[in-house]
Amino acid sequence: MPQTKHRTNAAQVLGAHNLPRLAPRPPDAHKGAFGHVLVVGGDLGTGGSVLLSAEAALRCGAGLVSVATRPEHVSASLARLPETMCLGVESANQLMTVLERASVLVVGPGLGQTAWGRSLLSVVARSEQAQVWDADALNLLADHPLAMPAGSILTPHPGEAGRLLGMSTEAVQADRPWAARTLARRHASHCVLKGAGTLIAAPDGELAVCNRGHSAMAGAGFGDVLTGVLAALLAQGLAPWQAATLGVWLHACAGERLGPRGRGLAASDVIPVIRELLEEHSTCQA
Numbered sequence: 001m002p003q004t005k006h007r008t009n010a011a012q013v014l015g016a017h018n019l020p021r022l023a024p025r026p027p028d029a030h031k032g033a034f035g036h037v038l039v040v041g042g043d044l045g046t047g048g049s050v051l052l053s054a055e056a057a058l059r060c061g062a063g064l065v066s067v068a069t070r071p072e073h074v075s076a077s078l079a080r081l082p083e084t085m086c087l088g089v090e091s092a093n094q095l096m097t098v099l100e101r102a103s104v105l106v107v108g109p110g111l112g113q114t115a116w117g118r119s120l121l122s123v124v125a126r127s128e129q130a131q132v133w134d135a136d137a138l139n140l141l142a143d144h145p146l147a148m149p150a151g152s153i154l155t156p157h158p159g160e161a162g163r164l165l166g167m168s169t170e171a172v173q174a175d176r177p178w179a180a181r182t183l184a185r186r187h188a189s190h191c192v193l194k195g196a197g198t199l200i201a202a203p204d205g206e207l208a209v210c211n212r213g214h215s216a217m218a219g220a221g222f223g224d225v226l227t228g229v230l231a232a233l234l235a236q237g238l239a240p241w242q243a244a245t246l247g248v249w250l251h252a253c254a255g256e257r258l259g260p261r262g263r264g265l266a267a268s269d270v271i272p273v274i275r276e277l278l279e280e281h282s283t284c285q286a
Helices: 048-059 071-080 092-101 115-125 136-143 158-165 169-174 176-187 222-235 240-261 267-281
Strands: 036-040 064-069 085-088 104-107 130-133 190-193 198-201 207-210
Touching (some): 036 222, 048 222, 071 085, 115 136, 130 136, 136 158, 176 198, 176 207
Parallel strands (some): 064 085
């Protein structure tokens, strides 16, 4: 089992006092100044995943949010989130125009591992924008190595991290700092290793840990929400390390605030609370 011997510095514990802040918006602010997030995914049967990411990006302040998904999901997407632009795509070629307009890409929520998902991921990977990779994008990456663009964030849970590293989930959990740092270095990206005590690792080995959260968050869709939060923070100008640390902390604290209500917490429940926490931390207008 590999041990974390190559780094002697301890993980920084995240708290409100050591997290970045978004700058207040000027009175003449306009949507074009706060980025355009494109969420790519939602294969047949998993269309809700992209909507969770898109709503989280919208509620965390991205100026524009688009969704590229299966054509069968467009009507439901527009009914749920009329503020977003929704494109039905049958092939990767249909992504090209909207890719050119986006400033931050989210890929993976509900993407699937069929030819449709693989072709979309291949096109996204060749784009130069900052990106957040989650879920099936990571599973496909484990089977088909791709170079991630600089400034990207990958967000594996321990099982996905194990597939990327060619080891068991148990081995990842036995040395989470090593796993997070290795993935960040190997992919030249920032790694958010989810789980109790989520870790954020930078390619240079810097490490932070978030000790917030609640067991009520053990459910479907919470990772999709986190990807949208991270993308929105990137779109508004935060660097990857800043976006990852602040986004993870907001997400965990939202679950912690709602967790005492008990079982049955849904991923969409935390989105308005994340918005409240972000405003408490970084006031929109001074």
